[in-house]
Amino acid sequence: MNKIVLLFALISYLRVTAQNGIAIIPMPAKMVMPEIPGTFNITKNTTIVLAGSGLEKSAAFLNDYLQHLFGFTLKTSEKETGKNSIVLNYSLVINYDEKNDHLPGAYTLESGENGIRITGDNETGAFYGIQTLIQLLPAEKKITLAIPWISINDKPRFSYRGMHLDVGRNFMPVSTIKKYIDYLAMHKFNNFHWHLTEDQGWRIEIKKYPLLTQVGSCREQTLVGRKGKGNEVYDGKKNCGFYTQEQIKKIVKYAADRYINIIPEIEMPGHARAAIAAYPELSCTPSEPKKVAQTWGVFEDVFCPSEITFTFLENVLDEVMALFPSNYIHIGGDECPKEAWKRSAFCQQLIKEKDLRDEHGLQSYFIQRIEKYINSKGRKIIGWDEILEGGLAPNATVMSWRGEDGGIEAAKQNHDVIMTPTSNCYFDYSQTKTEDSVTIGGYLPLEKVYHYEPIPAKLSTAESKHVLGAQGNVWTEYMNNPRKLEYMIFPRMSALSEVLWSPKDKRNWQDFERRLPALKKRYDFWGAGYSNAH
Numbered sequence: 424m425n426k427i428v429l430l431f432a433l434i435s436y437l438r439v440t441a442q443n444g445i446a447i448i449p450m451p452a453k454m455v456m457p458e459i460p461g462t463f464n465i466t467k468n469t470t471i472v473l474a475g476s477g478l479e480k481s482a483a484f485l486n487d488y489l490q491h492l493f494g495f496t497l498k499t500s501e502k503e504t505g506k507n508s509i510v511l512n513y514s515l516v517i518n519y520d521e522k523n524d525h526l527p528g529a530y531t532l533e534s535g536e537n538g539i540r541i542t543g544d545n546e547t548g549a550f551y552g553i554q555t556l557i558q559l560l561p562a563e564k565k566i567t568l569a570i571p572w573i574s575i576n577d578k579p580r581f582s583y584r585g586m587h588l589d590v591g592r593n594f595m596p597v598s599t600i601k602k603y604i605d606y607l608a609m610h611k612f613n614n615f616h617w618h619l620t621e622d623q624g625w626r627i628e629i630k631k632y633p634l635l636t637q638v639g640s641c642r643e644q645t646l647v648g649r650k651g652k653g654n655e656v657y658d659g660k661k662n663c664g665f666y667t668q669e670q671i672k673k674i675v676k677y678a679a680d681r682y683i684n685i686i687p688e689i690e691m692p693g694h695a696r697a698a699i700a701a702y703p704e705l706s707c708t709p710s711e712p713k714k715v716a717q718t719w720g721v722f723e724d725v726f727c728p729s730e731i732t733f734t735f736l737e738n739v740l741d742e743v744m745a746l747f748p749s750n751y752i753h754i755g756g757d758e759c760p761k762e763a764w765k766r767s768a769f770c771q772q773l774i775k776e777k778d779l780r781d782e783h784g785l786q787s788y789f790i791q792r793i794e795k796y797i798n799s800k801g802r803k804i805i806g807w808d809e810i811l812e813g814g815l816a817p818n819a820t821v822m823s824w825r826g827e828d829g830g831i832e833a834a835k836q837n838h839d840v841i842m843t844p845t846s847n848c849y850f851d852y853s854q855t856k857t858e859d860s861v862t863i864g865g866y867l868p869l870e871k872v873y874h875y876e877p878i879p880a881k882l883s884t885a886e887s888k889h890v891l892g893a894q895g896n897v898w899t900e901y902m903n904n905p906r907k908l909e910y911m912i913f914p915r916m917s918a919l920s921e922v923l924w925s926p927k928d929k930r931n932w933q934d935f936e937r938r939l940p941a942l943k944k945r946y947d948f949w950g951a952g953y954s955n956a957h
């Protein structure tokens with residue numbers, strides 16, 4: 424009797440210990456370990472079996488990871504090869520009991536003595552199964568990779584799981600963009616919002632307007648530290664950078680191979696000083712001196728709502744849409760001061776002619792014209808929540824950043840919404856109360872990101888269906904190198920991934936804290952920077 428009790432206690436201890444060793448982020452919907460724990464060992468002799476078309480991308484991702492971190496790859500086969508294999512397949516009807524509320528990307532992962540079997544609801548689901556498998560691998564270099572026996576049933580909570588990156592303030596090289604996309608993939612994000620144009624730099628080659636990159640991608644120097652009151656210090660160094668169309672095509676494919684859609688942002692009508700420095704006729708004051716901005720902030724010189732500007736933007740958008748297959752094109756719309764339009768006789772005349780209420784009506788006219796153009800090409804616009812002012816464009820999706828009110832209002836008007844409030848989603852804010860490195864300001868600790876709930880209580884069930892998900896925003900004023908970028912996103916981005924992927928009732932801050940040391944070990948293994956503040 425005593426022996427049996429002892430045996431059960433031992434089994435229970437082993438099981439809890441094994442489960443505690445698992446630190447998958449985002450937390451899967453269901454995870455069960457067998458009564459008696461065990462491991463399946465991946466070695467050089469393990470085969471990846473591709474039991475369906477399109478699965479080679481998932482196998483390639485796993486092999487790239489293995490090669491990079493463990494120094495070996497696995498062979499692939501289209502036929503079952505016995506027990507020492509990782510079988511990838513997909514089935515429309517996977518073993519999941521909540522099929523009615525089913526977003527694409529669900530998968531099951533079974534690891535046992537007969538090997539590993541990952542079944543996605545489609546290719547994407549299989550890819551997410553691979554991401555989970557990667558998080559079951561050791562976070563240190565080994566020859567035999569022991570995977571615990573486990574049964575996982577998983578699916579995403581939100582359809583839009585996004586991360587943004589501003590490359591206007593500080594340009595990031597192609598290698599960093601690819602790494603960023605890998606980080607997104609490993610956290611099961613599916614949208615990368617690439618903020619490509621800003622006052623401080625235009626970063627995308629547009630063949631029809633070469634000055635955008637010849638002039639607009641360079642600033643003469645950059646503000647050092649925070650903005651003062653006339654006593655600013657500058658670094659005196661020219662700062663340049665842009666992506667060629669060939670580089671962009673490759674990055675779009677790189678992301679697509681990781682089931683990530685890239686949403687390009689071409690900012691308008693504000694934050695346009697780099698474009699205006701290249702083509703002053705886009706401003707309402709073309710004869711005044713123009714420069715790519717050297718400090719951060721919001722500037723009065725914005726696109727003039729003239730036919731010259733609309734022709735320019737339509738031509739730019741044609742090239743952008745040819746490069747990016749994304750259904751969504753982000754057109755900015757935020758922080759557009761109205762002073763230049765107030766002073767412009769042309770704008771005042773236009774307001775009268777179009778029977779607009781005021782300059783806010785003019786902003787709405789601007790966005791609606793662009794929306795019509797983008798819709799005519801079969802795409803949809805996303806804009807920051809200022810696009811609500813003066814009347815929302817008919818088919819626009821709103822990114823709610825100044826809190827949640829814009830998102831709530833848009834959802835009530837039956838528009839789709841992506842939540843990105845500064846309160847929980849701005850990863851440019853400090854992670855510590857006393858700044859450990861210069862940031863834009865604010866305070867957004869890890870726990871506050873983790874506790875974010877994207878569905879506002881004020882919305883009815885029907886209205887809340889318009890909340891597609893949320894996004895972390897990364898404005899790079901004070902991130903001028905890839906290491907600082909990693910320091911600012913990790914571990915907050917990992918916390919956000921759980922907000923967006925895991926079932927609401929599976930989110931548990933204490934359990935996330937329990938998994939943090941393992942997560943940090945993984946960052947170390949990847950060679951990624953991160954913050955220890957929490």
Ligand code: ACM
Nearest residue numbers: 757758807824898
């Ligand atoms: C924003 O942060 N200006 C959208």
